[in-house]
Amino acid sequence: MENEECTSCGRNLRAAETFVEFDCPKCGETISRCGKCKKLAREYECPECGFTGP
Numbered sequence: 001m002e003n004e005e006c007t008s009c010g011r012n013l014r015a016a017e018t019f020v021e022f023d024c025p026k027c028g029e030t031i032s033r034c035g036k037c038k039k040l041a042r043e044y045e046c047p048e049c050g051f052t053g054p
Contacts, residue, residue: 003032008042026051 002021004013011034013019018035029048037044041054 002030005032006034006037007031007044007047008033008037011036024049024051025053 005011006013006016006019013032013034016034016036019032020035020038021030021032023029024031024046027046027049029046031044031046033042033044043052043054045052
């Protein structure tokens with residue numbers, strides 16, 4: 001686990017039942033999201049370049 005907080009909601013990923021990590025499509029920075037935010041398609045913003053996605 002590279003990041004410990006969900007990029008969308010800030011939830012501690014160690015407390016989350018599931019989570020995903022993937023590279024930002026624009027700059028390659030790691031984006032981490034809890035399973036709930038992924039399922040609900042909540043928007044995220046890359047902390048490095050500002051790219052936003054669903």
